[in-house]
Amino acid sequence: MIIRPAPVEFLHNAITLPEFNTFAIQFGGVGIRWYALAYIAGLLIGIYLLRRESRLPGAPITPNQIDRLLNYLLVGIILGGRLGYVFFYNAGFYLANPLSILRLWEGGMSFHGALFGVGFALLLMARRHELPFLAITDRVAMVTPIGLFLGRLSNFINGELYGRVTNVPWAMIFPHSDGQPRHPSQLYEAGLEGLLLGFLMYLLWRRGSLGALGQLTGVFLCSYGMARFFVEFVRQPDAHIGLFGGIFSMGQLLSFPMIIVGLYLLRRSWRQGYHHVK
Numbered sequence: 001m002i003i004r005p006a007p008v009e010f011l012h013n014a015i016t017l018p019e020f021n022t023f024a025i026q027f028g029g030v031g032i033r034w035y036a037l038a039y040i041a042g043l044l045i046g047i048y049l050l051r052r053e054s055r056l057p058g059a060p061i062t063p064n065q066i067d068r069l070l071n072y073l074l075v076g077i078i079l080g081g082r083l084g085y086v087f088f089y090n091a092g093f094y095l096a097n098p099l100s101i102l103r104l105w106e107g108g109m110s111f112h113g114a115l116f117g118v119g120f121a122l123l124l125m126a127r128r129h130e131l132p133f134l135a136i137t138d139r140v141a142m143v144t145p146i147g148l149f150l151g152r153l154s155n156f157i158n159g160e161l162y163g164r165v166t167n168v169p170w171a172m173i174f175p176h177s178d179g180q181p182r183h184p185s186q187l188y189e190a191g192l193e194g195l196l197l198g199f200l201m202y203l204l205w206r207r208g209s210l211g212a213l214g215q216l217t218g219v220f221l222c223s224y225g226m227a228r229f230f231v232e233f234v235r236q237p238d239a240h241i242g243l244f245g246g247i248f249s250m251g252q253l254l255s256f257p258m259i260i261v262g263l264y265l266l267r268r269s270w271r272q273g274y275h276h277v278k
Contacts, residue, residue, distance in 0.1 A: 014171045014181035020157045034154035035107075042147025043073060049143050053210075060135045069125065073140070076121030077114045078104070084113010088250060089238060107160075111148075111228075112254040134213040134265075141220035142201045142210075148224075149194025156186040163188075163234045185235040192227035215269040221262030225255040 023031040032040075050066045053059060061069075085108040086094045086101055094101050122140065126133040155161045159174040163183025171181035200223065201216065209215045229252050237249045244253060 013169065014173050016173045017159065017175060019159070019175040022158050034157050035151065038147065038150035038154040039077070042144075042150050043070060045146050046140075046143035050139050053139065060132060061139065065129055065131070068129070069136070069140075072121040072125045073118060076118035078117075080117015080120070081109035081111070081114035084110030084116060088113060088254065089241065112251075112258075115258070132213060134217060135210075138210055138214065138216040141216045142205055144220065145194050145198035145201060149190050149198065152186045152190035152194060156184065156190070161186055162236055164236050166234070182236065183234040185231055188231050188234070189227065192231065193224055197223050197227065212269040213272065214265040218262045218265030218269060221258045222266065223262075225258035225262060228252070228255045229259070 022033050022035075024034045024037040025032040047066060047070050050061075050069070051063050054061050054063045054066050082101065082104060088110050090108070100106070118140065119137070122136045123133055125131065126136055159176060162172075162174045162177065163185035165180045166183050167181065168183065170184065172184050173179060173181055197220070200219065204216060204219060209219075232249045232252045232255075235249070235251070237243050241250050243249055
């Protein structure tokens with residue numbers, strides 16, 4: 001893909017971002033990066049909220065099971081997210097350098113891979129603890145926007161996964177980029193996948209949607225899939241992958257099945273209606 005230089009007047013109007021420290025907590029040359037802190041904070045806040053919900057009358061999952069849920073989520077996110085990035089986005093490199101797969105500190109995680117990993121981990125948990133699978137996924141879906149919001153903010157701070165060249169008034173020049181004004185697509189995703197979807201989940205929880213198995217899971221899959229699909233039109237595609245057919249990115253191709261599965265779960269939940277599972 002050829003990137004054309006932006007007109008001089010757009011470069012003058014663009015917001016030039018400073019280079020933020022990628023470490024949230026640092027001791028010398030080591031520490032906790034913003035992206036890792038986003039994972040940790042998202043998980044802990046989510047587990048806290050789910051523990052509160054598990055104490056409500058009729059909740060199918062106990063507080064002790066919620067504590068175990070954290071372990072399943074950690075394994076699913078790390079393994080799924082890493083392997084998803086390896087196979088979806090850079091299979092050639094990692095096949096030639098298999099030991100690099102273990103270098104998580106160098107970055108490279110895929111949301112869609114983490115989604116597969118978490119889904120498989122939750123299926124194992126449901127079988128081992130004799131719990132309704134969709135009752136678990138609904139609860140995880142309900143709090144996931146918290147982590148998504150924090151994760152996209154950390155992408156913004158790190159100056160990564162930015163958007164395509166643009167002349168919109170809020171265009172930004174990211175450090176270590178090519179100096180072109182670009183869409184702050186990380187903030188678009190933080191708003192859609194985090195704030196807006198999180199507010200929608202809250203409203204659905206208030207109206208008792210946990211009583212309709214699969215409804216919150218379906219809403220999450222559809223909403224995230226559509227948000228990601230549309231934001232990808234202004235997000236810079238991976239240079240080594242580009243666009244399929246000159247139109248769609250890898251993120252869009254991976255989001256489309258999410259929308260289909262989400263619609264199926266919504267149709268299923270509407271047909272079955274509400275029942276005693278909270």
